[in-house]
Amino acid sequence: MSRQLLAMALAPLLGLFILGIGNGFLATLITLRLDAAGESPVVIGWVSSAYFIGLALGAMFNDRLLLRIGHIRAYGTFASLVAVTVLLQGLWLDPISWFGLRLIGGWATVGVYLVIESWLLTSGDQKVRGRLLALYMISLYAAGVLGQLLLGVTDAMGVTAPFMVIGMLASLSVLPMAMIPRVSPLIEHAEPLSPIRLITLTPTGVMGSFGSGLAVAAVYSLLPLYLQRIGLTVNQIGQMMAVVILGAMLLQYPIGRWSDRHDRQMVLILIGTFCTLISAGMLLLPPNIWVMAGLLFLLGGGVFALYPVAVGHAADRAPAGALVRMSQGLLLINAIGSTVSPPLISPVMAAVGDAGLFWAFGAMSIGMVAFFAWRRSVRPAPLPVAPFTPTTPMSSAGAELAVTEELMQGATEHEHVEDLSDAVPDVETVEPLVGPPPPDEAHIAYYEDEEPRHAEAPDHEQLVDETTSSSRD
Template sequence: MKGHRRPRLSASVSRHLLPLLLGPLLSLFIVSLGNGFIASLSTLRLDAAGVPAHLIGVVSSAYFIGLTLGAVSCDRLIGRIGHIRAFSGFASLTAASFLLHCMVFDPTAWTVFRLVNGWATLGIFLVVESWLLLAGDQKTRGRLLALYMIAFYGAGMLGQAALGRLHAGGDTVPFMVAGMLAALSVLPIVIVPRIAPAAERTEPLRLLRLLRMSPTGVVGCFGSGIAIAAVYTLLPLYLQRVGMDVGQVGELMACVILGAVVLQYPIGRWSDRRDRRAVLAALSGYCALLSLFVLALPDHQTVLVVLLFLLGGGVFAVYPVAVSHAADQAPAGALVGTIQGLLLINSIGSAISPLAISPLMAQAGEQGLFWAFLVLNAGLAALFLRRHKVRPEPAPVAPFVPTTQMSPAGAQMRVTQELLQGALAREHAQDRADAAAP
């Protein structure tokens, strides 16, 4: 969108922010190295032991249920005990949940471990994101969000790529390494200057108000949650069942995440120049077509690498484009609540996803995953096209900002100065138009 420029941090501001940012970002990177491959590893271990697909779905869903519960409860705990102690507690719980996998092999127990892991992981996100909020302001949030994504996605890719080598050391070694990384992640955040970040707490908007404001945003975020959770938890199951070993599964999962990183920004910038609903329809149709290719083409690793790279770019771009579309219509005073509400809807979709798709894989085999992707994305494309036709196009109020699933504090990071000013300008223009109307 012409006329918009990204804010640049001056050298003095960068030097001022660096000591505040280094600790939390490094801690996030370290804990995410292990957390990134645990979802894949848990699925692969359960499947190798002959656990039915529907039970694997229950275990996988527990992590996302934990994330959802954390989104509505962790901020109170942080407010009582402070950010540094809270991070230490969350990281300790994460480490314990990983190490317990080495001691107990039982789907019911693993469901509890994954639930605790999800709750603690959301707490870690909340601590880091609120810390970044304190360090910057609306002028620098775009840059801080970019640094956050580099740490988060970079750790995820490296963790997945290392999964094969770790697994070669024994079945319990990857869980032990993930536990050690979670424990070590406490060190960077406890040695930085002792500050007390405090982000303003905002209640997310209720579902009915969000639906009235942006049905496309609500459906897009919910569908995106279903698709992303399936990628993290059930795609490794598909890959193992078509003959990939653990190392190959990790490499292909890293390829999916790389696609998300590389393609998200150009897709988002495209959405700045077009009706975002049309872009969402094109993205969903594109993901449906890729799913059909996976189903139709012979199993060939090189072809699969390309398809999964492209699919990762499409699947992970739906959420930020849907959020941007909703933000284009939200009042300035409701921006944070809108994005927090969409985050909660996305989390609910993620929690439902493995429970809904794994029984299909049990009935139709491993290809049931891509049949689910095909139906889901075809349905989303049809709905987005319908919305595109029945309502006038809302003009983008600010350039697209790449983002990922975050905590409620991350929703506040998403509200940059450009977005707030754009929303205010739209409201003022509407007020002038209403006043001039006869």
């Protein structure tokens, strides 16, 4: 990667890192504060779901604002809204008000991700986009780990101090974007594929994306509630959440590379089985902080790897021209799963106790395993056609970052083989091109980039002349 390209990508990555530190522990902080105020898990679940509703709405509509006002001003707008909503939450604690503020905060946060992802997308060509995406994910996960570790430090400063720190970090993240002397690029608006079309095209990809949204939202929103209610301090909760994100960061790529060498449907089945076993371990093993840290590390690796493997499987099925729109549609499915997760799981925790979180995790994992196994029996997955790309579900522009040149080529080859393998005869059995054809058979001439066409049988000299002329053209 050239020094000039790195300099162009430094500003958005630095802005993401600064904002991500505060945003990394905001969901944990809100859950803990609502629980300390005596709110029920159902109320906490609904307030948490407001953020994901905002994410879904922003992923669908924020690109229009970006096209209208440009990257730098859009980033300033979104980051300022994040800061305002967080500071207002620090002024008073009211679940109804926090629901509205979290909704606006989710809408603004996905706008920030959209600006950064589209900036990286247009900064370099296809040869370096994979490395830019890797830097993007490293910045995002590193900020999340650091933010969780800061949770206990800021909480010890006072009731409002954590909200003030997050608001200041969101405001400071504007500086790198505003100070760079460069005209920002623009992106084009593209509508994602409808959920019905996606279900028809790739049921396994849809279920994997939806299940990933359910699980990841539960990790961010309800796992801190579970940890607090079993007696961990705020500082210990931050450390456990950091362990989860660290597991996601370190295990996602090995699991993805493994999926490149095996049937991705089988990998999804094994990930679901793995998450089921981890959930059972959290329910059955004695409460020990080191055992819990190890299990949560593995849980983060499995849960966060589910989405990119599902997207990879869907890309193996998709025609080349629909890759970006398909990825955007899967992001929407993922956001829907994240939205409904807290309201669905929190009543389980209220009914059966705090351990209901892992009962719900186990039930979701078993359901996904059963679905993936059924789909594999109905329609075995094709061999992977492109290398795994680690993916973070954030916004529709991030889908374009994952659509690499290798993926486009692989999807094209896969589609070509699917369409023509039964129509084109084996090379060893092809009749010689010269000589008169059988009188009772139609003749079809196949060209590399053309539809098959029917032709009258020419004589030998005319066929040679036409073949030479077409090769010159």
